[in-house]
Amino acid sequence: MANSKFAYVRSFELPDPLLPSTYIVCRLDGRSFHKFTDVHGFLKPNDERGLGLMDRAAEGVMTELRDVVLAFGESDEFSFLLKKHTTLYNRRESKILSSILSILTAHYVFHWPDFFPETKLQYPPSFDARIVLYPGEQEVRDYFAWRQADTHINNLYNTTFWALVQQGDLTPTAAHAELSGTVSAQKHEILHGRFGVNYNNLPERYRKGSVLVRKPVNKRPRSRQPPPWDGTSGEVEVLHVDVIADEFWEQRPWLLR
Numbered sequence: 001m002a003n004s005k006f007a008y009v010r011s012f013e014l015p016d017p018l019l020p021s022t023y024i025v026c027r028l029d030g031r032s033f034h035k036f037t038d039v040h041g042f043l044k045p046n047d048e049r050g051l052g053l054m055d056r057a058a059e060g061v062m063t064e065l066r067d068v069v070l071a072f073g074e075s076d077e078f079s080f081l082l083k084k085h086t087t088l089y090n091r092r093e094s095k096i097l098s099s100i101l102s103i104l105t106a107h108y109v110f111h112w113p114d115f116f117p118e119t120k121l122q123y124p125p126s127f128d129a130r131i132v133l134y135p136g137e138q139e140v141r142d143y144f145a146w147r148q149a150d151t152h153i154n155n156l157y158n159t160t161f162w163a164l165v166q167q168g169d170l171t172p173t174a175a176h177a178e179l180s181g182t183v184s185a186q187k188h189e190i191l192h193g194r195f196g197v198n199y200n201n202l203p204e205r206y207r208k209g210s211v212l213v214r215k216p217v218n219k220r221p222r223s224r225q226p227p228p229w230d231g232t233s234g235e236v237e238v239l240h241v242d243v244i245a246d247e248f249w250e251q252r253p254w255l256l257r
């Protein structure tokens, strides 16, 4: 029916290509997860099940879209990095964004019972998404450093806040007041001095977030040349490691190639 008299409407569909040779980052965030986590009884400040489910859903995105080479998640959000020269959907923004968004959402709902066997979903969760283009390696590294620094700041605050409320019997208002204007060191001191908690011993998942990459395949041990591998095949692994320092990136040069 290509030439029906209606087909002209197609010309209203405008192209939306993303600039070539730039890094595409897509960030998803749970819509009103303040309410969603409340209704579903997530543990505060961190619910292992909820974070594990987000990781599982992000793994689903990487399994279905091989050009996604790196993902970083914390709280109700996940960021996905595509290969610099990806030709996925001819780099059409709406196609890339909507696919990542719907794959993650579908996996989140599909795998819900594996992570929350006792809790029935009360209503369908949803996410929003945006795509940001970055021109160079430095900006990409700084983007992921920014998200991981955010993880750390939020987690230190939330951990201290909930210790004051749950163990210190402060009201939320009083806990807020107590923490207002405090710097990192003071929060560490409250945790350690009053609750005997050494922040640095808390699980890495809470402090560093989740980093998903693929394990190199056929990596020749001790070979002088880096393996001719582009990060798009093989098994996805979930790590809780530092992405701010050089080491993570130096060990995985394919991420930014």
Ligand code: DGT
Pocket: 029, 030, 031, 032, 033, 034, 035, 037, 038, 042, 043, 044, 045, 046, 047, 048, 050, 051, 075, 076
């Ligand atoms: P939005 O993103 O503007 O639609 O609104 P929210 O409510 O999703 O706000 P956002 O994304 O800034 O904050 C994430 C919320 O999700 C925040 O209220 C805390 C909650 N949340 C995330 N992870 C956990 C968790 O592991 N346990 C609990 N109890 N809450 C969590």
Ligand code: MG
Pocket: 029, 030, 128
């Ligand atoms: Mg949001």
Ligand code: MG
Pocket: 029, 030, 031, 032, 033, 034, 076
């Ligand atoms: Mg949210």
Ligand code: MG
Pocket: 029, 030, 075, 076, 077
């Ligand atoms: Mg959020």
Ligand code: MG
Pocket: none
């Ligand atoms: Mg179709």
